[in-house]
Amino acid sequence: MKPDMDLIGALTSFSVGTLDGRDAMMVIELATTPEEYERGIRHQMPVAMTPEHARELGEALLLAAKAALMGEAASYAFN
Numbered sequence: 001m002k003p004d005m006d007l008i009g010a011l012t013s014f015s016v017g018t019l020d021g022r023d024a025m026m027v028i029e030l031a032t033t034p035e036e037y038e039r040g041i042r043h044q045m046p047v048a049m050t051p052e053h054a055r056e057l058g059e060a061l062l063l064a065a066k067a068a069l070m071g072e073a074a075s076y077a078f079n
Contacts, residue, residue: 009030009031009032009043010030010031010034010037011028011029011030012029012030012031012037012042013028013029013042014026014027014028014029015027019048023048023049023050023051024048024049024050024051024053024054025046025047025048025049026046026047026049026054027044027045027046027047028044028045028047029042029043029044029045030042030043030045031043
């Protein structure tokens with residue numbers, strides 16, 4: 001399954017913390033189109049997750065970043 005590249009937003013910033021001291025929390029800010037990016041329009045998406053999911057996400061992002069730096073073929077695996 002190949003993702004529709006027109007539907008992929010561009011991450012512009014993020015913040016992380018905890019929610020009620022128990023769950024991990026992140027807020028991602030993104031532009032959903034090239035036009036929004038150019039005009040400075042951003043959308044925020046708060047996401048809460050268990051500590052276990054946060055750790056898995058962090059590890060998966062590190063692996064994806066390493067692969068991107070090495071120029072490996074794109075992966076379309078989703079969890």
